[in-house]
Amino acid sequence: MNNPADTTPPRRAIDIVNASLKRRYARERRFRWLGATAVTLGMVFVVLLFADIILKGYTAFQQTYIQLPIELAAATIDPDGTRDPATLARADYMKLIREALREQFPEVRDRRDRRRLNSMISVGAPDLLRERVMADPALIGTTQELWILADDDIDMLVKGYIDRNAPESDRRVSDQMIGWINRLEAEGRVAKRFNTIFFTHGTSREPELAGIAGALMGSFYTLALTFLLSFPIGVGAALYLEEFAPKNRWTDLIEVNVNNLAAVPSIVFGLLGLAVFIGFFGVPRSTPLVAALVMTLMTLPTIIIASRVALKSVPPSIREAALGVGASPLQTQFHHVLPLALPGILTGSIIGMARALGETAPLLMIGMIAFIVDIPKGFTDAATVLPVQIFLWADSPERGFVERTSAAIIVLLAFLFVMNLAAVLLRRRFERRW
Amino acid sequence: MYSWILMLVVLAAMAGAYQIGRRRAIASAGGPTRIKQLHSLPTYYGLYAALWAGLPALLLMGLWVGLQDQIVIGLVTSHLPNEMVAGLSDGRLGLLINDIRNLATGNIVSAEVTPEIQTAADQYNRLNRLAQWAMWAVVLAVALAGLAYAWMRTQPRLRARNRVESTFTVILILFSSIAILTTLGIVLSVLFESLLFFQKVSPLEFFFGTNWSPQIALRADQVGASGAFGAIPLFTGTLMVSLISMLVAVPIGLLSAIYLSEYAHRQVRAIAKPTLEILAGIPTVVYGFFAALTVAPFIRDLGLSLGLDVASESALAAGLVMGIMIIPFVSSLSDDVINAVPQSLRDGSYALGATQSETIRRVVIPAALPGIVGGILLAVSRAIGETMIVVMAAGLSANLTANPLDSVTTVTVQIVTLLTGDQEFDSAKTLAAFALGLTLFLVTLTLNVIALSIVRKYREQYE
Numbered sequence: 001m002n003n004p005a006d007t008t009p010p011r012r013a014i015d016i017v018n019a020s021l022k023r024r025y026a027r028e029r030r031f032r033w034l035g036a037t038a039v040t041l042g043m044v045f046v047v048l049l050f051a052d053i054i055l056k057g058y059t060a061f062q063q064t065y066i067q068l069p070i071e072l073a074a075a076t077i078d079p080d081g082t083r084d085p086a087t088l089a090r091a092d093y094m095k096l097i098r099e100a101l102r103e104q105f106p107e108v109r110d111r112r113d114r115r116r117l118n119s120m121i122s123v124g125a126p127d128l129l130r131e132r133v134m135a136d137p138a139l140i141g142t143t144q145e146l147w148i149l150a151d152d153d154i155d156m157l158v159k160g161y162i163d164r165n166a167p168e169s170d171r172r173v174s175d176q177m178i179g180w181i182n183r184l185e186a187e188g189r190v191a192k193r194f195n196t197i198f199f200t201h202g203t204s205r206e207p208e209l210a211g212i213a214g215a216l217m218g219s220f221y222t223l224a225l226t227f228l229l230s231f232p233i234g235v236g237a238a239l240y241l242e243e244f245a246p247k248n249r250w251t252d253l254i255e256v257n258v259n260n261l262a263a264v265p266s267i268v269f270g271l272l273g274l275a276v277f278i279g280f281f282g283v284p285r286s287t288p289l290v291a292a293l294v295m296t297l298m299t300l301p302t303i304i305i306a307s308r309v310a311l312k313s314v315p316p317s318i319r320e321a322a323l324g325v326g327a328s329p330l331q332t333q334f335h336h337v338l339p340l341a342l343p344g345i346l347t348g349s350i351i352g353m354a355r356a357l358g359e360t361a362p363l364l365m366i367g368m369i370a371f372i373v374d375i376p377k378g379f380t381d382a383a384t385v386l387p388v389q390i391f392l393w394a395d396s397p398e399r400g401f402v403e404r405t406s407a408a409i410i411v412l413l414a415f416l417f418v419m420n421l422a423a424v425l426l427r428r429r430f431e432r433r434w
Numbered sequence: 435m436y437s438w439i440l441m442l443v444v445l446a447a448m449a450g451a452y453q454i455g456r457r458r459a460i461a462s463a464g465g466p467t468r469i470k471q472l473h474s475l476p477t478y479y480g481l482y483a484a485l486w487a488g489l490p491a492l493l494l495m496g497l498w499v500g501l502q503d504q505i506v507i508g509l510v511t512s513h514l515p516n517e518m519v520a521g522l523s524d525g526r527l528g529l530l531i532n533d534i535r536n537l538a539t540g541n542i543v544s545a546e547v548t549p550e551i552q553t554a555a556d557q558y559n560r561l562n563r564l565a566q567w568a569m570w571a572v573v574l575a576v577a578l579a580g581l582a583y584a585w586m587r588t589q590p591r592l593r594a595r596n597r598v599e600s601t602f603t604v605i606l607i608l609f610s611s612i613a614i615l616t617t618l619g620i621v622l623s624v625l626f627e628s629l630l631f632f633q634k635v636s637p638l639e640f641f642f643g644t645n646w647s648p649q650i651a652l653r654a655d656q657v658g659a660s661g662a663f664g665a666i667p668l669f670t671g672t673l674m675v676s677l678i679s680m681l682v683a684v685p686i687g688l689l690s691a692i693y694l695s696e697y698a699h700r701q702v703r704a705i706a707k708p709t710l711e712i713l714a715g716i717p718t719v720v721y722g723f724f725a726a727l728t729v730a731p732f733i734r735d736l737g738l739s740l741g742l743d744v745a746s747e748s749a750l751a752a753g754l755v756m757g758i759m760i761i762p763f764v765s766s767l768s769d770d771v772i773n774a775v776p777q778s779l780r781d782g783s784y785a786l787g788a789t790q791s792e793t794i795r796r797v798v799i800p801a802a803l804p805g806i807v808g809g810i811l812l813a814v815s816r817a818i819g820e821t822m823i824v825v826m827a828a829g830l831s832a833n834l835t836a837n838p839l840d841s842v843t844t845v846t847v848q849i850v851t852l853l854t855g856d857q858e859f860d861s862a863k864t865l866a867a868f869a870l871g872l873t874l875f876l877v878t879l880t881l882n883v884i885a886l887s888i889v890r891k892y893r894e895q896y897e
Binding site for chain 1: 500503504595599602603605606607609610611612613614616617619620623624626627685686687688689690692693694696697698706709710712713715716717718719720721722723724726727728758761762765787789790791792794795812815816818819820821822825826846849850853854867868871874875878879882883886
């Protein structure tokens with residue numbers, strides 16, 4: 001105390017702590033802020049992804065039509081007056097549409113201009129008109145105000161994807177065509193109507209004629225068969241592994257296998273499908289059958305793992321009680337344990353199916369990318385599935401396919417949403433805590 | 435087509451056999467009142483009969499459907515005139531058979547139709563029809579025979595339940611062996627084709643060559659079709675895209691897992707966690723579309739405004755979007771392991787005066803580290819095997835580059851490009867895809883095995 005140099009009080013621990021507190025609290029706040037930023041970023045990505053797809057895709061649910069007074073001249077459609085479907089099917093409907101268009105624009109005389117005028121109409125319009133006439137032959141000989149499907153360039157123009165003020169050489173629609181469209185719009189002859197073609201037609205090279213019906217049916221057949229195969233096999237395997245299997249090398253090997261298969265890249269399953277199912281067993285390519293076989297192998301691990309968890313959650317007392325009143329082990333399982341575990345098993349299976357619905361890569365290997373216009377009618381018809389259709393359309397250069405791809409994605413996501421919702425509801429409704 | 439109907443018929447026969455077997459059992463015991471005479475419940479006699487009626491018939495049918503075409507084709511070719519078949523290579527013979535088949539089914543034929551081919555096609559049709567009828571007859575006969583056997587065996591002393599249950603157990607064992615068969619199938623198919631490939635191209639060139647251009651020259655003087663199979667550019671491309679995706683996914687995934695499990699209010703967690711997991715449920719083709727049409731042009735424009743030269747299919751775009759896809763994967767796995775760290779460790783740290791972030795950084799993370807590393811390894815294996823995003827957003831040109839703004843190609847992209855479309859099974863180009871597949875399978879398998887064993891060991895530690 002007498003030493004003058006020793007006037008400063010001794011540094012106590014609390015002083016050291018106090019001195020560092022400000023820094024430490026600042027670090028605490030920074031860390032917290034970092035975590036919050038990460039969560040926010042993740043959510044922003046979700047929102048961005050959905051906003052991007054929906055903004056790009058919602059316009060595809062409408063399609064531009066041009067209203068034309070079409071004279072369904074009997075001389076062109078049915079010269080003999082027999083109303084024979086074969087004659088009606090053969091008639092030149094394009095001619096009728098072109099004549100109607102020419103009447104709207106009588107001043108267009110140059111051949112080149114006429115061709116341009118005609119190009120405003122979709123090449124699929126005559127087929128739609130034919131369907132209309134064949135469904136109702138009474139129309140023949142009358143003049144009808146009909147909505148005619150417009151070409152995809154016109155569709156894009158009307159929807160505002162083509163900038164009307166851009167230099168003419170930079171856009172796919174000439175000034176002349178814009179003039180015609182403006183006139184038709186002023187007369188109220190251009191309208192966007194609900195795009196039924198998108199839901200009722202197969203794919204096409206023309207965006208305005210392309211639909212997802214074929215891909216949807218392909219997905220349906222594939223998923224149905226996948227479920228029929230993978231559900232019983234998956235549940236059976238889980239039942240055996242969880243309840244009956246003796247602990248030995250073989251069952252250990254199966255366990256390790258199931259866990260690893262769940263993490264094998266999906267494209268490897270495609271290689272397996274190509275080499276074994278197509279190359280060795282000769283299953284026809286591009287069919288829902290071979291797709292379902294590959295998908296079954298892919299979803300099995302998911303279903304097995306989910307089923308085992310569900311079986312495990314059934315308390316042992318149930319089994320002991322059943323065995324105690326004289327049920328055989330198999331009766332115990334099938335009559336008591338399995339029904340109780342079923343909600344959990346179904347939830348897992350639905351999630352597995354949802355994953356199979358969105359899977360693309362292995363299907364590319366087994367020929368599902370073939371260009372198939374027809375809507376498949378069975379398990380052995382050539383088909384494609386919805387995600388592969390999305391992949392194919394995303395590759396197409398036409399502007400019209402961008403919105404259609406996005407719309408197909410919206411439909412796919414809607415199906416996935418419904419499936420996941422079903423799984424969640426199932427779990428909520430039937431989940432039992434023992 | 436007819437096979438499906440036959441299958442339904444057999445299934446119907448099984449249902450009928452069930453009823454017959456049940457009735458027969460009750461009758462043999464002497465009426466419904468004396469069921470106790472039976473060894474098993476009547477249901478089991480029904481199942482016994484159904485299994486006998488159905489199983490052999492279905493097995494036979496499966497075999498028949500699998501073999502019919504080969505046998506018919508064999509018969510048809512053996513009847514072709516000798517001078518037509520002699521001296522034909524396998525490929526030519528295959529074409530000829532295809533022609534016959536197409537003619538028979540009314541499709542377009544590649545060559546002109548000679549009388550011989552016409553006869554062969556007629557014969558093909560005739561034999562197929564015959565085989566179809568024979569299948570119906572034989573399968574139904576087998577089903578009936580099975581039923582008759584079960585009928586004869588059904589008497590009160592038959593231990594029906596034991597028989598049925600042991601059959602079911604065998605079926606269950608078969609089902610669970612499918613997992614092994616799948617792995618075996620993958621390994622064998624990929625390995626077999628890869629061995630064929632390595633007979634044509636030396637493994638040394640494949641694993642260490644730096645030039646990848648799998649176009650095989652059709653003519654000797656063709657330009658730019660050297661057929662070089664050096665896979666190093668593919669490996670580096672795959673690594674680069676995976677690295678970029680990890681740089682996105684690991685920090686965001688880990689930090690959000692920490693925030694959600696340690697800091698976030700219960701209500702925030704209840705909303706944020708499922709929202710993040712939506713990302714895991716979105717199909718990869720959607721991410722691919724997003725990467726190719728939104729992110730890649732955005733990065734390109736950004737690069738142009740900064741004066742950088744960005745490829746339209748840059749590794750950066752594919753990696754970024756793949757990272758977004760993997761975020762929930764990392765975050766949910768880390769969430770599990772962070773929650774598994776016992777509360778006592780945290781309490782001990784707080785008692786010593788540590789702040790929450792100090793506790794997390796110095797206590798919780800080190801304790802959870804093995805699990806987190808395991809999760810990240812699983813995520814890496816996912817990134818390496820991911821296909822659609824890179825197919826749609828990364829390029830096809832095999833550049834050996836370290837610049838993420840360049841276009842690179844990956845192993846999975848090359849597998850897809852080599853195998854889509856029609857190819858001969860024995861060309862080096864097709865086989866190369868299988869060699870790449872083998873590499874991919876082995877690498878991801880190793881990563882998975884390591885990761886799963888780390889995660890499992892870690893879990894045992896705290897249980």
